[in-house]
Amino acid sequence: MIFDRRLLKDFDKTLLAITFIICIGGLFMLHSATQVKSLPFVESYVFRQISWIALATVLLLFIINISYQKFIDISYALYAINVILLALVLILGRERLGAQRWFAIGDFAFQPSEFIKISFILVLASILGSKRVDLKYAGGLVLPLLSLAVPFLLVLVQPDLGTAMLLIPIFFAMIYVAGARVKHLVILVLTGLAAMPFFWHFLRDYQKQRLLVFLNPNVDPLGAGYTIIQSKIAVGSGGLIGKGWLAGTQNQLNFLPERHTDFIFSVIGEEWGLFGALVLILLFFLIMRRSLDIASSTNDMYGKLVAVGIVTLLSLQVVINIAMTIGFMPVVGIPLPLVSYGGSSMITSFIAIALLLNIGMRRSRF
């Protein structure tokens, strides 16, 4: 790898180190969550997750070698490809758990809706940074809104409510930083809220059910409410220091469904207690701090906007995932970055971190 000195000087080693610490800790949790299946190591979830991390690391090295400006330059193309894939997945994709989100490529279930988060951030940064739109006027918001609306609707009809909703705060954070008038933001928010009853009709029954279950999990304790009740019991029974690694009864006795993917945090909460949970969110918080530093220390508007989008994306994923695990938010299928099992999620998270590192190490050049 050839970096020039200046690049190396501003390379955020702490950010990278924290990323790997979380990943490795996550592997231990994944082992605990899946060991009862007692698969041979090469077939185990841990081995497969390690493979994803390895692949993601290679991708990360590749990305930080190329200036993020290049990605901004090709952002329209990336965005277009991703939108086409989103459209295709609706037609050709595999249905799993009532939703069409995946392309099967060999063993790998490829999930375009994971990558659209990044493509969207890049394209929006590209639009907002180019000065082609003037945010002083409401008309300047038309193109950014359009760039949001297309993937938002495509993801929503998959249906993947969580990811679709995630795009909205990213959009607001980026146009705010780009200089949109607060008055316009308020009007947009109010319009969105007014449109919500309209969207309710577009939701699938299971999504409505999930939202109702969030309000009262006991309406259907063995059906839709089961996961959330068992997950709350797991985290709550963990107490201050937890039941110990591999010793969580909720986890090891199979009371927790989906515990290696979206509900991996319930394993952490049960086996490592409040202590482990707070350490984990502290580590995530440190990532956000570093990323915000990167966002404010770069003078390049494109880089700043990309960093802001990524910080918003990662922090919301962490908060929403953990909050839904303990019943403070509805269950919306958002994985815990760097920890939940899954290739698409791991690679997306690493691309996000890689872009942050990329922006950070090149901040002095502008």
Place this chain on the structure above:
Amino acid sequence: MMREKYLAIPIRLLFIVLALALVYTQAIKHTYYSRLSKDNAIRIIPIEGPRGAIFDRNGVGLVSDRLSFNVALVYQELKNREKLIRLLINTLGVERKDVERGIEKAARRPYAPVTIVDDIDRDKAFILEEESFDIRGLVIQTRSVRNYLHGNIGAHLLGYLSEISDSELERMKEYGYRAKDLIGRDGVEKYYDSYLSGVDGGIQIQVDNRGRHVRTLGMKEPVNGKDLFLTIDIDLQSACDKALDRYRGAIIVMDPNTGEVLALSSSPGFDPNIFVRPEGSLKRTRLIRDKSMYPLLNRAIAGIYQPGSVFKMIVAMTALDMERIERKTRFNCSGSFTLGTGKFACWKEGGHGSQNVIDALMNSCNVFFYNTGRALGIDNIETGAKNFGFGRITGIDLPGEAKGVIPGRSWKRSVKKDGWYEGDTVNLSIGQGYILATPIQVLEMISIVANNGNAVKPYVVKRIDKSDVIPAQRHDLNISKGAMKTVREGLYQVVNAENGTGKRAKLEGIAIAGKTGTAENPGGRTHAWFCGFAPFDNAKISLVIFLEHGGKGGLEPSEIAKEIFTVARSKGYL
């Protein structure tokens, strides 16, 4: 513009709220979730502590637990519903709709075995057990069921079992009773419930989300209930029950020296087995609702009746003991007795003529006792009767014993709100009027006479497991020898004299003494009594026969007494 700086504020806020939510869930609500987590994963599988068995005095089994086989279903594991239904119909001959109802029941608790057919034959259980390898979800469960080996024999004495009620559970929880436990409802089963009932043990296991056993956490051994050995002789008991077959009434046979009860019958009876069999519910309801016969009432200890002439021995004994009359005192019986404007008849029209106390007992002459009773006065009769155990329970080790009534001045004032009249005394002198007694009180009275003035407490349990029950101390009533001798002589004449009222009880080769009673009562036909003992000089058996609305004491009761003495002799008790 440094708007991105402001972004730190909502992010920091979100993380703080998240941390607080975790503190709330994991620290503040920890105890709550911890309990839920344990409820999830820990199950207790109870192991029954078998109830103690009951044997008679010779070690003959009366009550024991038998193994019952039930067909149960774990619904969640059921794959082939139709195959199961057909197997059960073919093997057990049950109705299709009953099986289907059972399966519906099991579907409501899909992870636990739910009984769908109760108490099947042993052979069929083995057939189904073999088939259960092919039909997933089918489980043959064994359960111990109380078995009353002799059916109706001694039902009131033994009692029966039924499920503990909510209010009883509330009261008895601290003694280790739990919901669904069977507890003794009457007789020995109730009185000795705490000895008989075992303590259930259990295995504490950890289960996974499908209720499957993961590991065993601990085990508490069940404790067997204690076996009881009764003073009862099952053959004698069976003879008594049979003798009462056609009547309503009671028979009690006792050893007057020790208080050991050899037989205690009440009629009509019932089969205690119907209380534990699932198909018995209709019969149960019929038993409990029967208000004309009261088959569940143990008449021997809980039925209260006018004793009639058997009470005359108390009047005679007290009057002699207090020297109000002597052996040679005579009263003339003209067939009736006049008190003021009232006229009290003797049972014999035309009268018995001149009678001493022995004649009067032998003939059961009312007029003699009217005079004797007046000579004694109500207060002395009351004291004498209470001395012999009337008006209070004997303390037999059976539940539900009645006290009966011994009237007196203060009793009448507080209960009837009226003064005591001479006419009341006259009535009481022949065991009529307000007096009410249980058959066991009458037995207690005759046993004191049989035992020359010593009272013993009747009891039915001889041994609990390995330790013998120590009978209560004999208690001497301090009745003068003369009075006792005279009354006993009168009672001997009742059975053995040519024209004694109880001559039908006479048995060759054994000297029997006794007293008949024919009690007027508001319910209709007279109650018939016989109480007696034998052998006369060294009593080994005392008994009481009571027939509700059974006519004259000198007829069927005396004949039944003879029958029972005969059986007792053949069993070597005489």
